[in-house]
Amino acid sequence: xxxxxxxxxxxxGLCNLPLFAQVKLDTAYLQVIYLEDYVKNVDTKKxxxxxxxxxxxSHISEFYSKRESQVQNIRDSVFAIGGDISQATSLTADIxxxxxxxxxxxxYPSKEMLTYTDKxxxxxxxxxxxxxxxxxxxxxxxxxxxxxxxxxxxxxxKGRKWTAWYTTExxxxxxxxxxxGLPGLILDAVDSDSLFHFYCVGIRQLKESIPINIKxxxxxxxxxxxxxxRKQLDEDLVAYMKSMPQITNVILKTPEKTKTxxxxxxxxxxxxxxxx
Amino acid sequence: xxxILLALLGIVAxxxxxxxxxxxxxxxxxxxxxxxxxxxxxxxxxxxxxAFSMANSSGRxxxxxxxxxxxxxxxxxxxxxxxxxxxxxxxxxxxxxxxNPKDIMIKEVKYVSKRLTQSGDTLTYSVSGFRMPHxxxxxxxxxxxxxxxxxxxxxxxxxxxxxxxxxxxxMNLLDGKYNLATNNLSAKAVKSVQVLENHQAIAAxxxxxxxxxxxxxxxxxxxxxxxxxxTVDVGLGVEDKSGNALWDxxxxxxxxxxxxxxxxxxxxxxxxxxxxxxxxxxxxxxxNQLTLADExxxxxxxxxxxxxxxxxxxxxxDSHLLTFNxxxxxxxxxxxxxxxxxxxxxEKQDGSSFTTYYLPGQTLNIDENMHAxxxxxxxxxxxxxxxxxxxx
Numbered sequence: 001x002x003x004x005x006x007x008x009x010x011x012x013g014l015c016n017l018p019l020f021a022q023v024k025l026d027t028a029y030l031q032v033i034y035l036e037d038y039v040k041n042v043d044t045k046k047x048x049x050x051x052x053x054x055x056x057x058s059h060i061s062e063f064y065s066k067r068e069s070q071v072q073n074i075r076d077s078v079f080a081i082g083g084d085i086s087q088a089t090s091l092t093a094d095i096x097x098x099x100x101x102x103x104x105x106x107x108y109p110s111k112e113m114l115t116y117t118d119k120x121x122x123x124x125x126x127x128x129x130x131x132x133x134x135x136x137x138x139x140x141x142x143x144x145x146x147x148x149x150x151x152x153x154x155x156x157x158k159g160r161k162w163t164a165w166y167t168t169e170x171x172x173x174x175x176x177x178x179x180x181g182l183p184g185l186i187l188d189a190v191d192s193d194s195l196f197h198f199y200c201v202g203i204r205q206l207k208e209s210i211p212i213n214i215k216x217x218x219x220x221x222x223x224x225x226x227x228x229x230r231k232q233l234d235e236d237l238v239a240y241m242k243s244m245p246q247i248t249n250v251i252l253k254t255p256e257k258t259k260t261x262x263x264x265x266x267x268x269x270x271x272x273x274x275x276x
Numbered sequence: 277x278x279x280i281l282l283a284l285l286g287i288v289a290x291x292x293x294x295x296x297x298x299x300x301x302x303x304x305x306x307x308x309x310x311x312x313x314x315x316x317x318x319x320x321x322x323x324x325x326x327a328f329s330m331a332n333s334s335g336r337x338x339x340x341x342x343x344x345x346x347x348x349x350x351x352x353x354x355x356x357x358x359x360x361x362x363x364x365x366x367x368x369x370x371x372x373x374x375x376n377p378k379d380i381m382i383k384e385v386k387y388v389s390k391r392l393t394q395s396g397d398t399l400t401y402s403v404s405g406f407r408m409p410h411x412x413x414x415x416x417x418x419x420x421x422x423x424x425x426x427x428x429x430x431x432x433x434x435x436x437x438x439x440x441x442x443x444x445x446x447m448n449l450l451d452g453k454y455n456l457a458t459n460n461l462s463a464k465a466v467k468s469v470q471v472l473e474n475h476q477a478i479a480a481x482x483x484x485x486x487x488x489x490x491x492x493x494x495x496x497x498x499x500x501x502x503x504x505x506x507t508v509d510v511g512l513g514v515e516d517k518s519g520n521a522l523w524d525x526x527x528x529x530x531x532x533x534x535x536x537x538x539x540x541x542x543x544x545x546x547x548x549x550x551x552x553x554x555x556x557x558x559x560x561x562x563x564n565q566l567t568l569a570d571e572x573x574x575x576x577x578x579x580x581x582x583x584x585x586x587x588x589x590x591x592x593x594d595s596h597l598l599t600f601n602x603x604x605x606x607x608x609x610x611x612x613x614x615x616x617x618x619x620x621x622x623e624k625q626d627g628s629s630f631t632t633y634y635l636p637g638q639t640l641n642i643d644e645n646m647h648a649x650x651x652x653x654x655x656x657x658x659x660x661x662x663x664x665x666x667x668x
Contacts (some may be wrong), residue, residue: 031386049404058295096405102309146385151325170382171315173330181316183328183353202387 014078020217025108026057032185033066033174033202039195042262050098052198055212059111061174063104064214071095104178105214106131114178117218120229121240127226131155133181134162145187146200153182159268161192170203177266196266222231227269234263298367299338301333302352305374310335314354314375318347319361325351355380392422399423400470400495400581407463414466414494415458421469430455431558434471434490439475441491445501449537449603450475451613451660452557455495456539456599459554460507460528465500469493477561479664480608489560496532505530511547522547537603544596548588551597555617555656578648580627594622607664616657623650 037213040048047232050065071092078088101119108115109128117126134155142153143165150165156177164175168184175186187200233240285450316337319326324346331354339419341347350367353359357375391405401421403414411417419426427435432454442454447490450456475491476482493535511551525546531538543551583590598619606612625648 029344030382096408117324138325138327140320140326142324147383168315168325168351168353169316171359171380172355173315175312183330184318185327201385203382204387205382209639 013119019275022213023103024211026060028054028055028057028062028210029208029210030172031058031202031204032187032200033204034198035201036168036176036199036264037197039264042195042264047097048100049096049263050100054174055206055210056063056172056174057212060108061106063106063177064102064243065100067096067168068101071097071148106178106180107123107176108214115179115214116223116226117214117216118226118230119128120226120233121239121244122246122248124216124218125221125226125229127221127223129223131180132158134179136164136182148187152189153275158266160195160266162189163192191266195264222241227265227267229263231263232263245264284285285379295665296347297338297340298347298369299336300337300349300367300369300371300373301652302332302337302354302373302375305486306441307507311354311375314352314357314512316373317351317353318364318615319343319349319351320346321348321493323349327443328580347494370586377525382494397473397475399473401471403463403466403468411463413459414463414469415455417463417466418458418469424471425467426458429553429556429558432458432492434492437489439492440487440560441472442559443491443493444537445496445532445534446493447537447611448662449535449539449605451658452561453555453615454492454558455554455662456541457558460526460539460541461530462505463492465497466494466537467497467511468495470495476657479665479666482610482666496514500532503531505532511545535605537601539601540597540642542596544594546592546594548593548594549595550591551621552621552654554597555599555619555654577650578646579650580625580646580648592624592626596620609663611660611662611664613660613662614658615660617650617655619654619656621650621652623648623652633634 003021011096021088024227034052034054036048036052037049040046050172051175051182052063053066053069054063074092074095075088078084078091101124103117105115105117112131113128114131115126116127117124119125134157136155138151139152139154143150143152145165145167148169150167153164155162155165162179164179164182164186165188166175166184166186168271170185171183172185174183176189178197179186179189187197212257229240232243247254289561295571298316302311303309304311304599306607310333311393312333312335314331314335315328316331316339317325318339318341320326326345327339329337329340332335339350347364348584350362350364350373350604351359351376352362352373354375356377356379358378358380360373360375362373375532377477393400393402401424406417406420410419412598415426415430418424418432423435425436432442433601441448442450442457444457445451450656463530470493472491472493474487475489476485477483477491478489505528507526507528509524509526511522513522514520515522524541524547525606529538543554545551557572597617599615601613601615602609605612625646627640627648628644629644631642631644633642
């Protein structure tokens with residue numbers, strides 16, 4: 001794996017592009033901080049852990065990993081002053097990473113639409129889909145989360161059964177990841193297999209205005225295309241790299257160990273469902 | 277009689293059980309404009325939400341009472357407006373609900389990134405924020421913490437000053453020999469590392485005598501507490517031709533309880549790792565006491581000069597280390613600690629030098645060979661009864 005990583009770094013060095021344009025979409029007035037415990041590998045039960053932000057603006061909200069955006073910001077600023085990939089790597093070496101690159105923009109590009117961006121190896125992809133609201137069943141169970149009185153709700157959504165706890169004390173119909181559609185903010189959400197668990201640890205009213213940006217150059221694609229790429233990358237890195245047009249040859253110093261990694265997506269895709 | 281009642285119910289029930297729907301329009305009281313995305317919830321008497329709906333772009337909404345439920349209030353809320361509760365009885369069906377614009381103050385929930393927090397004189401480093409997959413012992417983590425420095429012999433310094441106490445769960449089990457913990461306690465067992473700044477260990481002197489040094493406390497994960505943690509490491513190797521064997525073994529057991537703590541270990545190796553450093557007293561208060569009593573230099577032994585290389589490159593040893601540390605917390609401020617250790621080392625040193633002097637008329641060759649064997653047995657034991665309270 002290390003050898004592959006070295007190889008990756010040299011390839012990255014070649015396609016070290018200047019800063020991309022960024023488009024300001026909205027200004028956030030509220031920031032909700034979630035932690036996420038999730039299963040990275042179904043077979044080994046390896047757990048991942050991430051810190052994520054939900055920045056809520058007057059029209060648009062953005063949900064993303066704080067850790068990965070931190071790493072990205074450091075890299076961008078290193079490249080901006082003419083640094084190279086090895087400097088950027090050494091500066092970010094100590095930051096725990098989750099490799100969850102996705103951003104979810106709700107109500108963008110227009111009302112009732114959702115934009116999803118993700119990075120697969122070197123390329124950033126983006127797709128749009130209607131902002132689907134789960135059909136929630138409200139349950140008469142309540143608990144206190146971070147000083148907010150929350151009520152329980154359940155819904156089947158994107159292939160999984162979600163249990164959410166929301167508070168009407170914050171009348172914003174939003175939540176972590178693609179979840180929304182309750183009369184208040186979702187402070188805790190977990191799927192029925194406990195593979196993905198988001199829980200709120202902080203809420204901040206933003207005095208300094210944090211812009212909601214869409215940053216970078218994206219390849220427009222469909223959800224299925226992105227899913228296919230993520231799956232291929234996760235399950236067979238070498239084959240994925242060989243399929244990339246900018247890489248002419250992949251030389252592995254160690255003989256190929258075909259480690260079959262089962263890709264686990266938070267969203268169960270229609271195509272994958274049929275296969276199963 | 278009962279039959280008549282049932283029959284009556286049968287006539288009445290269909291009229292009361294039909295699902296009730298509330299609809300209307302949400303508008304801003306000061307501008308008379310519709311409020312989009314306002315959420316309209318139906319609440320029971322215990323204020324539990326039973327159904328809800330969102331107002332559309334013209335502010336209209338319609339919400340139905342689910343079967344078998346009874347709505348008591350209609351609650352209308354939206355960010356930027358004061359929440360409004362309307363009793364169902366007084367609701368004007370199809371009418372307008374006017375909301376007052378109001379800045380909603382959201383109760384903030386403080387979240388400090390988990391890596392580092394400070395409260396008073398205590399600085400807390402969260403281990404999970406620093407742990408990388410290759411880190412094994414808590415010592416590996418300590419080396420990375422900002423503000424903390426670990427020297428090559430394992431001494432921990434906070435802001436360039438050696439620490440004065442090393443606690444595990446607030447108890448001073450090792451009394452300065454904290455390399456035993458930093459080299460052997462798994463990083464996964466530790467939840468956080470606390471630095472207690474300006475730590476005065478003697479309760480009676482607290483607030484009277486200022487200390488410049490900090491103390492360190494390890495807070496353990498719940499799963500590491502109140503159970504015996506055992507580790508067995510075995511490392512063996514045999515050289516092809518000479519048949520020389522190498523070994524590096526460890527047998528370790530630890531227990532951290534609220535009343536008893538124990539760390540017992542047997543370690544041996546001949547791979548050049550200096551295990552005696554684990555018995556070194558490193559806290560600053562103990563070092564000061566020891567320098568007076570140290571008599572190890574009264575008799576000196578023959579030694580071959582050491583080359584300018586890491587010690588583990590030239591240290592030809594056969595070391596065995598056995599240690600037992602136990603602490604009982606008898607009362608809140610009273611501890612009894614028993615420490616015992618045995619260290620055996622058999623070290624071989626070989627040195628040779630060859631010098632040639634070119635003198636007029638003759639050449640002088642000096643060939644010097646030295647072979648030294650050091651054998652060391654150290655037994656150390658201590659029993660400490662410590663009462664630490666504020667009474668003088």
